[in-house]
Amino acid sequence: MSLAHHRRKQPLVVRQQLLDVAARLTMELGMSAVTLDAVSGASGVSKGGLLHHFPTKNALLDALFESLLDRFDADINERMREDALPHGRFSRAYLHAVANLRENPDESAHWAQITVALLAEPRLRQRWRAWIQERTEEYVGTDSSLEAQIVRFAADGIWLADMLGSHDDGSDRPALIARLVELTNK
Structure with a gap:
């Protein structure tokens, strides 16, 4: 039995x-x-x-993406709670969350694979765009400056460079991050 x-x-x-x-x-x-x-x-x-x-496999991949996005969101929210300055807070948290992905090899590897899927799968791209749009609207009062947008685009570039292992030997990284943080204060 x-x-x-x-x-x-x-x-x-x-x-x-x-x-x-x-x-x-x-x-x-x-x-x-x-x-x-x-x-x-x-x-x-x-x-x-x-x-x-x-x-379906798509349902599984969608859920995997949502799980990673939830963890990424939680990391950003935690960083925002620790930041006393409201102006540019989301952009700083996004920058630090992205820049620190390479410090966690498992998380970085998961995002690398999901990023490849993002490029290939329209429904995942749409979900990512929706997440970005939600955050942009949520923080329009504190993170809508041109400088904050530059920082978020730079963070995306750091993400891609880290994923590809290009452009950064690590020596100037702290200065780069510090300069980008300065931009969020404008």
Whole structure:
């Protein structure tokens, strides 16, 4: 007699487990390695269980993106809480969150793979644009200056350079970040 029907269901735990496995596969093998069969096999969750949470690969990738975006958002919010100066606060937090991604290799690798997916998947690009638009509107009173916009564009450039391993040997990075922070105060 199977004990499966006697186990206590923990859908949130299973869902997170599936997302963790998908993230690990993405980091180790690339986005193309994230198949429903691969995630099911690596997680020990039946394919039916996986399909209950994520009916398609796109649903799984969307959820993985949302999970990373939620963590990124939480990091930015924490940095904003620690910043006493309202003017430019979001732009400084965004800059520091992006610049510090390379300090956390796992998170950086996840974002590198998701960035590749962002370029290829219109629905993920749309979700990213919506997130940027939401934040831009939310902080219009404190972060709408041209200087704040320059800082956010520079942060995106730092993100890309870090992902590609180009343009930065690290020696001028603290001065670069400090100069960009100065811009947020204007």
